[in-house]
Amino acid sequence: MTKFDNVSVTKKANVFFDGKCVSHTVHFADGSRKSVGVILPAKLTFKTAEPEIMEIIAGRCRAKLPGESDWRTYRAGESFKVPANASFDIEALETLDYVCHFG
Numbered sequence: 773m774t775k776f777d778n779v780s781v782t783k784k785a786n787v788f789f790d791g792k793c794v795s796h797t798v799h800f801a802d803g804s805r806k807s808v809g810v811i812l813p814a815k816l817t818f819k820t821a822e823p824e825i826m827e828i829i830a831g832r833c834r835a836k837l838p839g840e841s842d843w844r845t846y847r848a849g850e851s852f853k854v855p856a857n858a859s860f861d862i863e864a865l866e867t868l869d870y871v872c873h874f875g
Contacts, residue, residue, distance in 0.1 A: 780798075813867065820860075825872070829869040
């Protein structure tokens with residue numbers, strides 16, 4: 773899917789890590805939400821409150837997920853899951869375009 777139809781978008785951006793990650797929250801009619809954003813080249817640590825699926829739309833990154841000791845590379849068309857109440861490391865190797873699916 774290349775677009776989301778019949779949604780509302782929170783106008784105020786979510787800005788993290790001094791602007792290295794910027795996203796907007798997308799709200800769906802069924803009450804679910806996603807964030808659509810960009811991570812500039814950087815190595816960052818995110819914390820989750822609920823389960824997430826990070827879908828890579830464009831770019832390339834490495835991630836070290838909870839319970840794993842090795843980094844794994846992800847590219848456009850790939851995704852990874854992160855459990856609730858966890859943290860994960862991500863290194864954007866180039867500008868990363870992503871969708872984060874919550875829940």
